[in-house]
Amino acid sequence: MTEREYNTCAESIANSLFRFIYKKMQARENAENIVQDTFESLWMNKDKVEFEKAKSWLFTAGYRKMIDQLRRDKKMVQMPEHINEKGCTQCQPDLKEIINNAMQFLPEIQRTVIMLRDYEGYDYAEIGNITDLKESQVKVYIFRARQTLKNYLVKLEHII
Amino acid sequence: MNHLNDENIDEIMFQLLEGEIKGAERIRILDAINADKKYSALWLIWQQTVLNVNDDLLVMDTNKLKKKEKVPFVLWPKYAAVAFIVLIVGVLVWNINAPTIPAELTHTDYKGKPETGVIKMPEKPITNTLERDTFVPLKEKIKTMVQNSEHLPKYKFSNSKLEIKNILTPNYVSETEKFVENEIEPKSEILTPTKQEAKKETLPIVAQNTIADNIIVTYETESVKTQKTNFIQDKITEKTNLLARIFSKPKLHIVNDSNTRTNKKFIIQNKEFKIIAGF
Numbered sequence: 038m039t040e041r042e043y044n045t046c047a048e049s050i051a052n053s054l055f056r057f058i059y060k061k062m063q064a065r066e067n068a069e070n071i072v073q074d075t076f077e078s079l080w081m082n083k084d085k086v087e088f089e090k091a092k093s094w095l096f097t098a099g100y101r102k103m104i105d106q107l108r109r110d111k112k113m114v115q116m117p118e119h120i121n122e123k124g125c126t127q128c129q130p131d132l133k134e135i136i137n138n139a140m141q142f143l144p145e146i147q148r149t150v151i152m153l154r155d156y157e158g159y160d161y162a163e164i165g166n167i168t169d170l171k172e173s174q175v176k177v178y179i180f181r182a183r184q185t186l187k188n189y190l191v192k193l194e195h196i197i
Numbered sequence: 198m199n200h201l202n203d204e205n206i207d208e209i210m211f212q213l214l215e216g217e218i219k220g221a222e223r224i225r226i227l228d229a230i231n232a233d234k235k236y237s238a239l240w241l242i243w244q245q246t247v248l249n250v251n252d253d254l255l256v257m258d259t260n261k262l263k264k265k266e267k268v269p270f271v272l273w274p275k276y277a278a279v280a281f282i283v284l285i286v287g288v289l290v291w292n293i294n295a296p297t298i299p300a301e302l303t304h305t306d307y308k309g310k311p312e313t314g315v316i317k318m319p320e321k322p323i324t325n326t327l328e329r330d331t332f333v334p335l336k337e338k339i340k341t342m343v344q345n346s347e348h349l350p351k352y353k354f355s356n357s358k359l360e361i362k363n364i365l366t367p368n369y370v371s372e373t374e375k376f377v378e379n380e381i382e383p384k385s386e387i388l389t390p391t392k393q394e395a396k397k398e399t400l401p402i403v404a405q406n407t408i409a410d411n412i413i414v415t416y417e418t419e420s421v422k423t424q425k426t427n428f429i430q431d432k433i434t435e436k437t438n439l440l441a442r443i444f445s446k447p448k449l450h451i452v453n454d455s456n457t458r459t460n461k462k463f464i465i466q467n468k469e470f471k472i473i474a475g476f
Contacts, residue, residue, distance in 0.1 A: 040264055047262040055257040069257050076262045132245060140248075155248035180211050186246040187207070191239075 038083040038091065046091045047076060054099050057152055060140070061103060071106060075099040096157070097167045100149065107145075139189040147182035150175050201229055206236060210243040273459040276476040280463070284474065 038046075051072060059068035075098045079086060086094050140148055146168065153164045161172040161179075168175070201209065209226060212218045218226060230236045450464040454475055462475035 044263045047259050051259040051262050052256045056255045059255055072257060073262065080264065133249075136245065136248065152248065179215075180208075183211060183214065183243070183246040184207060187239075187242050190242045190245055 038079075038086055038088050040083075042088040042091070043080060043083055046079065046088070046095065050092050050095055051076065053157055054095055057096065057156060058099055058103050060152055060156075061145070061148060062106070067106060071099060071102045074102055093159075093163055093166060096153065096159075100167055104145075135190065136186065139186050142189065143182050143185055146170075147178050147185070150178045151182040154179055201226070201233070201236060206239065210240055213240075214243055214247065273461060273476075276459060277461075277463060277474075280474050280476055284472065 054075065055068055055072045058071050059065060062068045062071070075095055078098050079091065079095060143151070149168060150164050150170075153159045153167060159167070161175045164170070164175045165172050170178070209218070210230075213223065213226065230240050447465050447467045450466065451461055452464065453460055454462040457475035459476050462473060465472040465474075
């Protein structure tokens with residue numbers, strides 16, 4: 038990868054990587070630090086990484102750095118057994134905010150795969166490469182994530 | 198596809214959402230969903246589970262992630278130095294291969310193109326005793342020519358007759374000259390000073406000898422000689438000072454040029470030359 042290609046990656050991928058990590062970290066500064074660390078790693082390995090595979094490489098490296106960071110900070114969000122109705126009543130009626138709140142209740146891996154699927158448009162195989170999962174596992178996690186979101190929205194409808 | 202029921206509705210809607218069901222079957226299932234009020238409401242909720250990237254315009258400053266695209270500092274001066282050496286060698290080789298003219302050359306050795314048209318006729322020995330007796334001796338001819346060199350007229354051929362007597366000895370009139378005037382036919386081609394050797398041979402012997410002996414154009418005055426010598430000297434001086442002309446008071450510019458590998462190009466310029474090199 039040349040310097041120009043590296044800069045192209047920084048131009049086109051950095052924001053999506055930042056968005057992906059920020060959604061999970063919920064801290065802008067931490068997310069920016071991880072993105073910078075990830076791109077620094079890419080710069081160090083630019084001779085080994087092909088330009089065509091740079092996006093997948095960045096998301097994989099960024100995801101792993103994020104997991105390490107979360108483990109260090111012990112801020113892993115735990116999925117509750119059942120959706121708290123009290124929490125739902127505090128949700129705002131704006132659908133975007135509702136979905137964002139519902140995302141917080143998803144397990145870490147489900148949130149990761151559904152974000153990679155919807156935000157970045159990766160297929161099951163690419164998500165599997167990033168998260169070290171099999172395609173079938175990825176599909177199951179995505180299904181469960183959507184089902185959880187659907188259940189959250191259904192219950193919210195009942196309340197509203 | 199199985200009939201829609203509460204057990205498989207989630208799975209079917211997930212497959213619809215992920216695009217796993219396509220074509221006619223997708224249309225058929227969607228029609229079935231729309232026909233059922235409960236399922237159509239559920240389908241709307243399923244569609245809301247897809248995250249929309251436009252809802253989250255989270256951006257960061259990507260400029261701080263970029264690296265400067267620059268050529269390593271140690272490389273471009275190296276290229277420039279090599280290019281400069283190649284340029285110098287090229288100029289030197291071009292100079293060496295140019296035709297050399299020794300400084301001591303005289304105009305007789307110079308084989309270049311003459312500045313003025315010179316008519317040189319082949320000399321022929323006078324074998325005819327009649328000619329030798331009737332013509333002015335060679336020494337006398339040269340002497341006369343030298344005396345008249347400053348007022349040497351151009352050879353004019355007036356309508357087929359040679360004015361030979363005006364060239365050599367204006368006051369000398371001989372029998373032979375009269376004979377020449379009477380004998381030469383009016384042929385304008387003969388009178389043209391060209392290299393038409395064959396036509397000149399058709400002239401009468403007497404007339405040929407007269408032209409050959411009297412129109413001696415190899416004779417050169419001092420002024421002509423000086424002019425030629427100056428011309429040669431000018432050429433030599435021009436060649437010798439070529440490098441000095443190129444590199445006299447040069448100005449070296451380095452300007453940006455994105456078409457080159459180093460994004461730089463070098464301009465060496467003085468009043469006469471402008472050399473542009475990009476690498």
